[in-house]
Amino acid sequence: LYKHPYNGNGNHHKAVKGIVCLAKQKSCRQRWNIRPSEMSINTLNPIRAIVDGMKLTPNPEKPMIALSIGDPTVFGNLPTDDKVLQAMKDAIDSNKYNGYAPSVGYQKSREVVANFYSCTEAPLEAEDVLLTSGCSQAIDLAITVLCNPGDNILVPCPGFSLYKTLAVSLGIQVKLYTLLPEKSWEIDLQHMESLIDDRTTCLIVNNPSNPCGSVYSKEHLQNILSVASKHCVPILADEIYGDMVFPGCTYQSMASLSSDVPILACGGLAKRWLVPGWRLGWILIHDKNQIFGKEIRQGLVKLSQRILGACTIVQGAIESILNDTPQEFYHRTISFLESNSEICFSELSTVPGLTPVMPSGAMYLMVGIEMEHFPEFQNDVQFTERLVTEQSVFCLPATAFEYPNYFRIVVTVPEEMMVEACTRIREFCQRHYRTCSQDSNELDQ
Numbered sequence: 001l002y003k004h005p006y007n008g009n010g011n012h013h014k015a016v017k018g019i020v021c022l023a024k025q026k027s028c029r030q031r032w033n034i035r036p037s038e039m040s041i042n043t044l045n046p047i048r049a050i051v052d053g054m055k056l057t058p059n060p061e062k063p064m065i066a067l068s069i070g071d072p073t074v075f076g077n078l079p080t081d082d083k084v085l086q087a088m089k090d091a092i093d094s095n096k097y098n099g100y101a102p103s104v105g106y107q108k109s110r111e112v113v114a115n116f117y118s119c120t121e122a123p124l125e126a127e128d129v130l131l132t133s134g135c136s137q138a139i140d141l142a143i144t145v146l147c148n149p150g151d152n153i154l155v156p157c158p159g160f161s162l163y164k165t166l167a168v169s170l171g172i173q174v175k176l177y178t179l180l181p182e183k184s185w186e187i188d189l190q191h192m193e194s195l196i197d198d199r200t201t202c203l204i205v206n207n208p209s210n211p212c213g214s215v216y217s218k219e220h221l222q223n224i225l226s227v228a229s230k231h232c233v234p235i236l237a238d239e240i241y242g243d244m245v246f247p248g249c250t251y252q253s254m255a256s257l258s259s260d261v262p263i264l265a266c267g268g269l270a271k272r273w274l275v276p277g278w279r280l281g282w283i284l285i286h287d288k289n290q291i292f293g294k295e296i297r298q299g300l301v302k303l304s305q306r307i308l309g310a311c312t313i314v315q316g317a318i319e320s321i322l323n324d325t326p327q328e329f330y331h332r333t334i335s336f337l338e339s340n341s342e343i344c345f346s347e348l349s350t351v352p353g354l355t356p357v358m359p360s361g362a363m364y365l366m367v368g369i370e371m372e373h374f375p376e377f378q379n380d381v382q383f384t385e386r387l388v389t390e391q392s393v394f395c396l397p398a399t400a401f402e403y404p405n406y407f408r409i410v411v412t413v414p415e416e417m418m419v420e421a422c423t424r425i426r427e428f429c430q431r432h433y434r435t436c437s438q439d440s441n442e443l444d445q
Contacts, residue, residue, distance in 0.1 A: 043169040046161040050400040054385045058392040065413065065421045068396040070210065072274050072363060072412040078336065080274045081329040084321050088278075091316035101312045103304040105131025105282075109315040113282050116322045117267075122255035128285040130300055131310040135240040135268035135281035140166050142236045142264040142283055145299040146202045147172045153202040153236075154195055156187070158366070158403035160210050160238065175200075176402060181357050181368065185214035189223055196231045203233045205254060208241040211401050211408040212366050213341070213359020215249045221257050228261045234292070237265040240281075243330070244272055245361035246338040255286035262291040269314070271363065273321060274333065280314040334361075340411040340418050341365055347422035353433045354425075365409045366398065374432050380405050390431075391424035 051068075058064045072078045091097050104110070110126040118124040132138040139162060147153060149171030155163045157176035164174045177192035179185045192203075205224060208215045216224075228235055237254040245251045255263045268281030285297060314321075341359050348356040348367055355368035369380055377383040380397040384407050388394050398406035411418065 039169050042171070043165060045165045046402065047396070047400040050381060050397060054381065054388075056385065056388050056394065058388055058394075059390055062392040062424070064392045064394065065417055065424070066394045067409045067413060067421055068394045070363065070410055071276055072271065073276065075413055075417070077414045078274050078333065078412055081325050083324045083326065083329075084273055084275065084317075087317035087320035087324065088313065090320065091313050094316065097312040097316035099312065100308055101310070101315060103307075103309045104301055105129070105310055106312075106315050109318050112319045112322060113284075117253075117265075117284055119253075119256055121257070122253065122286050124284060124286075127297075130283045130285075130304055131315060132268075132281040132283060132304070133307065133310050134276075134279040135238070135266050135270060136162055137307075138266035138268065138281040138283045139163070139236065139238060141300055141303050142266060143167055143172070143202060144170060144303055145296055146234060146236070146264075148201075151199050151201040152197070153204060154192060154200060154233075155204050156206055156209070158211050158398055158401035158406070159204075160206060161400060163204055164402075173199075179209075179212060179214075181355075181366070181406075184360065185209060185212040185357065185366075186216065186220055187224060189227060192224075193227050193231070196227075196233060200231070200233055202236050203228050204236045204238060206238040207254070208239075208244060208251065208361040209364075210241065210362055211364045211396075211398065212357070213362045213364045213411075215245045215251060215360040215362075218250070218252055218257065221252060221254055225254065225258050225261050229259075233261075235261055235263045237263050239265050239267045241271055241362040242267055244334060244337070244363070246334060246341070246359075249360045251361070255284070258286065258288070260289055260291075262287045262289070269318075269321065272330070272333075273325065278311065278314045280310045280318065336415075337361075337363055337411055340413070340415060343415065343418055344409055344411060344422060347419070348425065351426050351429050353429050359411075363410055363412050365411055366406050367395075367409060369405050369407065371405050372436070373434055374429075375434055376432055380407055383407070386432075387425065387428050391428050393421050393424050393428075395425075 107126055109131060110129040113129045114124040114126050132141060143166050152173035152175050153167055154177050155174050156179055158179060167174050175195040177195055178188040180188055235254060239253060243251050253265060255265055263286040265284040265286060269278055270276035344365050345356045345358045348354050353370045353373040357366050359365050369383055374383060381399050384395050384397045395407040395409050398404060398408055
């Protein structure tokens with residue numbers, strides 16, 4: 001006779017009961033309920049938030065001139081050097097760099113970067129270098145390894161919007177310290193120091209600066225380090241524009257001046273070598289007194305393992321890129337940026353209602369708007385929006401950098417385009433500028 005396996009021992013009843021329970025559990029998920037994560041909800045790029053809300057309809061009678069994009073490759077007038085391109089071609093042809101690399105980068109490539117940036121005052125070894133997917137990932141890793149939710153970081157104002165985007169998404173508070181346009185955008189050290197409390201875990205210093213184009217003196221950098229040392233706050237040094245400084249100015253890395261403050265210096269190929277799309281950046285760990293210790297280094301390694309790091313082809317080319325690029329290439333790039341900056345500053349300095357601040361490096365120039373003389377516009381966003389509508393010139397309103405009543409100009413456009421843009425900005429301002437007496441007369445009427 002066939003004997004049912006569940007007969008006689010009660011197992012059949014238990015099995016049926018188990019199926020019913022499973023059915024009940026499944027019924028709880030019969031209705032779709034997919035929600036975005038808190039991190040995604042809290043992630044906001046201020047530039048996108050401002051620009052996406054603007055009504056940008058260019059004048060159809062004038063070709064668009066975009067002075068808003070911090071990408072030196074857009075107009076094709078600033079190509080990278082042939083040596084840089086050849087290094088990439090050789091790396092591809094070698095067939096050595098088509099696979100996965102360690103998350104922190106190839107050992108040889110880390111050695112190359114360490115040797116290139118090492119100096120007597122701030123020596124580096126391969127273990128002090130992590131290669132990343134662009135400087136933006138380097139900044140992300142540095143903030144993430146130093147800060148917990150509820151901590152706060154000090155960020156320049158005006159400053160690169162990514163700092164806030166990354167921090168806020170991680171539940172980290174951002175405290176903005178003021179830069180002083182009348183002092184070529186030096187830090188208001190007293191204000192910066194006043195923001196420090198027992199939850200301050202990182203001070204971000206961007207030198208040379210985006211969006212200001214400022215380059216800090218040795219003395220000013222030492223004063224910043226003194227504040228950080230006094231309050232035992234580590235520094236994230238965003239030095240992606242390092243060495244992109246005009247003649248007469250001297251760039252110094254923060255680490256070369258620090259005796260005790262531990263520094264995570266972030267940089268990359270994007271700007272100096274004019275290849276932002278190649279996505280190779282780095283973190284340089286400067287820790288003379290072992291204040292970071294093993295934990296921060298291990299934390300960075302673990303965080304780097306969340307993705308598989310920098311492009312391997314570029315890692316294979318990095319030795320030749322850093323060591324074989326001719327000095328003439330750097331000089332030519334800087335000479336162009338300085339010339340365009342001088343043209344822009346000279347032209348806009350004589351425009352009533354505008355106050356440009358001459359940069360000393362990087363790729364940007366900030367222009368103040370005396371809003372009281374432009375009563376048609378409530379703020380810099382409306383001003384720049386109308387500038388697009390009437391003149392087809394797009395400058396980024398500095399509200400995107402949390403510094404209203406200024407706008408940022410990118411000086412990488414061809415010279416003739418820069419001259420034309422300045423001419424149109426002048427026409428726009430002449431049309432809308434009002435003196436105080438004009439305002440009162442119009443009110444009386």
